[in-house]
Amino acid sequence: MQKYTGETPVLVAVDCIIFGFDGWNIKLLLVQRNLDPEKGKWSLMGGFMQPGESPDDAANRVLEHRTGLKNVYMDQFRVFGGPDRDPVERTLSIAYYALIDINKYEKQLNDDHHAEWFLPEEMPELIFDHNEMVKLARRQLMYKAALHPILFQLLPEKFTIPQLQALYEGVYQTKFDDRNFSRKLLSTGLLIKLAEKDKQSSKKGAFYYTLDQSHYEENFESFLNLVPNPNKFFQ
Amino acid sequence: MQKYTGETPVLVAVDCIIFGFDGWNIKLLLVQRNLDPEKGKWSLMGGFMQPGESPDDAANRVLEHRTGLKNVYMDQFRVFGGPDRDPVERTLSIAYYALIDINKYEKQLNDDHHAEWFLPEEMPELIFDHNEMVKLARRQLMYKAALHPILFQLLPEKFTIPQLQALYEGVYQTKFDDRNFSRKLLSTGLLIKLAEKDKQSSKKGAFYYTLDQSHYEENFESFLNLVPNPNKFFQ
DNA sequence: CCAAAAGTGTTTCCTGTACACCCATGT
DNA sequence: ACATGGGTGTACAGGAAACACTTTTGG
Structure with a gap:
């Protein structure tokens, strides 16, 4: 098979900013990272895009795996691709925000994956550029929700x-x-x-x-x- | 150096939908592709992201190389990443639209690169999913221009x-x-x-x-x- | 009967739109 | 003088926002 020679491929990940609402407050779902580096630190839910998957497929897979939910409203809002954003290896991240009904969320998975809901003001420090992603996602949510009934x-x-x-x-x-x-x-x-x-x-x-x-x-x-x-x- | 093992990297490209205005009509700048496959066919201006470059860097480089223009208004509006969108090799494309002052554009480069301005209605068929990119970019432009003075x-x-x-x-x-x-x-x-x-x-x-x-x-x-x-x- | 929250009314203001008219000037 | 486009004036309608009041019902 023909190839584009001389070009450098990179890893592509998706990261999901997952919003929920408990009746009083907006909350964000975070997980404790289970691989090095930064193992044990809090991060967004993400994963690498697999061969045969589109970015949307990957985002839906990550979300289903972590929350048990399908057919969730998601919006791809920005690519984060600074050359040094991941210290291990060059990785591009396609960021999505997701809006889920917190009642449908399966608590079981929560515990298995060391996931937890946080108030935006009480969030811990996140790995890499995930803090920035959250900030931008919240802004994006405000922007879109002012115009569309999301x-x-x-x-x-x-x-x-x-x-x-x-x-x-x-x-x-x-x-x-x-x-x-x-x-x-x-x-x-x-x-x-x-x-x-x-x-x-x-x-x-x-x-x-x-x-x-x-x-x-x-x-x-x-x-x-x-x-x-x-x-x-x-x- | 530590690595994420078992993950498959892919090529990442940027594609630019370049809009110009000649005083009467909106136009789009297209090039004749100079590499296989589909050599000679019309396409958007694009290129592969290089090591050390962010996607925005890559888009700016492509634009400067093709038009001679720096500091151009650009908006990253969508990732195109279907697994089969490029028949040669899996390639993710980050799509930008750019708005340029057509008078500052250097005609010289135009001729060198086999580039040409087209009215949207008179555009030729483009390679890959570039037709869809243009369609979405035009919609995005309408959306954003209704709210912001771009x-x-x-x-x-x-x-x-x-x-x-x-x-x-x-x-x-x-x-x-x-x-x-x-x-x-x-x-x-x-x-x-x-x-x-x-x-x-x-x-x-x-x-x-x-x-x-x-x-x-x-x-x-x-x-x-x-x-x-x-x-x-x-x- | 009172407190607490739901939800309908009313008024004011302002902005978006439609349409008429005057203005400046080269021929 | 007059045709041609540029720009201001006016008038109306509808929507957004500020504020008052009634309605419901558990304790």
């Missing part, structure tokens, strides 16, 4: 509007006006109201909603305005 | 508002209202009016403007609304 991916099938709001407030670290928030979200036409109420967090109870899947997919690329004054977060 | 990068130092409008109309393939367009752009505070007028295209003449560089950089990440009814392009 945060639904972090919630269970049915959820209440106050839950949804708590999620947005977690991502943007601000309080939003309750009344405007619910009206804004309802006006998108993305939500289907259910008969059932959640009575856990209040006496009156909040109605459950689900996502209108077809409407969601059709208008996903359009610009919405889900966050008040988004520019204040990007200046 | 299209200025395609114009010379000084330009008139009608020129700017023609550019936007080229990118979105629509007519915009002249009066609203100029008012909207002026209200961004990005433009500095010059004393001089361009009398080429009208008797009254249109004032030249330049970009307020500091304002541009400071607010680059904020959302602007530069395009009327942007959602119609993404539904």
Whole structure:
């Protein structure tokens, strides 16, 4: 077989920044690295791309292996490729962020792999350039979630509007006006109201909603305005 | 030196979708490929990432080598990594789009490298998955230019508002209202009016403007609304 | 009956859009 | 004078944001 001679191949890895939401806070899933160098230190979930795999395949495999979840929302957001980013050998990393429903996550795997959920403020130091990856992923999430309804991916099938709001407030670290928030979200036409109420967090109870899947997919690329004054977060 | 054993390295390339604007139309710069396979066929400008180079370095090198231009606006927008995308050998491609001032481009290099500017509608078939890359790059350009003032990068130092409008109309393939367009752009505070007028295209003449560089950089990440009814392009 | 949270109403403001008109000037 | 494009003025509609109030129900 013909080859491109004289070119130097490099290793290619994928790294996943995995976001979850526990009802109050956004959290990140980290693992303790099980190979040298930096064995035992905290890192993102990642792995090398295998022959026959596309980068997306690799990212999905890593995610399934670590969390037991398939068909997860993922966004490839940046390649990290500085020549010295991995001290062992030149490795290119394709970074993805993933949004998962924390309730579907299998705790069993968690323990097996020495994985743990962290609040962004309480994260330990990570290996290599993983700190930078997390920083960029959080920014990217804020950017995209201001325009597109991706945060639904972090919630269970049915959820209440106050839950949804708590999620947005977690991502943007601000309080939003309750009344405007619910009206804004309802006006998108993305939500289907259910008969059932959640009575856990209040006496009156909040109605459950689900996502209108077809409407969601059709208008996903359009610009919405889900966050008040988004520019204040990007200046 | 320690190594990750058992992992398969792959070649990594960068490919650049280079946009230019000749005053009336958006154009794309393509080259005739000078190595096998597919020698002589049209392709994007690309090259392999070299040891010691980051992907951004590689993209800048390719661009400078082919156009003579440095410090060009580039955006890494997607990795193309299907296992069979290059028939010769597994190659990952990191795709960038670049926006250049067509007047600064050196025609000499053009001829040397068998490069040519094409209208998007008149482009030849390209090798590998380059057609798909172009398609995605054009979409990405529309997306980003609706929110951020990147299209200025395609114009010379000084330009008139009608020129700017023609550019936007080229990118979105629509007519915009002249009066609203100029008012909207002026209200961004990005433009500095010059004393001089361009009398080429009208008797009254249109004032030249330049970009307020500091304002541009400071607010680059904020959302602007530069395009009327942007959602119609993404539904 | 009161407290606590859900969620609907109302008003104000501002921005995006549509459309009419005046301006400058080379021929 | 007049045609041709450049640019400003105006008027309206709809959406975003600020703030008030009612509704529900467990204790």
